[in-house]
């Protein structure tokens with residue numbers, strides 16, 4: 001008999017973030033300007049290079065902590081077709097850019113379903129052209 005074993009959902013832990021934070025900390029701690037020489041590929045890194053690395057490390061940390069995926073915009077383009085409200089280009093499933101913006105107009109895409117109900121003015125133009 002198969003038994004369902006309750007396990008901690010490892011997938012919920014943002015491993016990507018954890019790794020990036022660890023990476024940034026290693027850079028910062030390793031390059032922190034101390035009297036201990038710091039080497040990259042056999043070359044000693046000067047104070048300026050160290051500060052650059054520390055800044056880079058903090059920059060990465062900043063990105064990790066301040067980057068929040070916008071929850072307001074539902075990622076719909078994976079589930080349904082989308083359309084650009086500006087140029088009316090239709091994106092099939094998997095065709096839409098990951099950021100859900102039209103590559104041409106950089107305008108946020110909208111779900112195709114019900115699009116012409118929300119924008120009847122566009123519908124009129126299109127039916128006239130057809």
Ligand SMILES: [Zn+2]
Pocket residue numbers: 084085086087088089102103104105106107
């Ligand atoms: Zn467009």
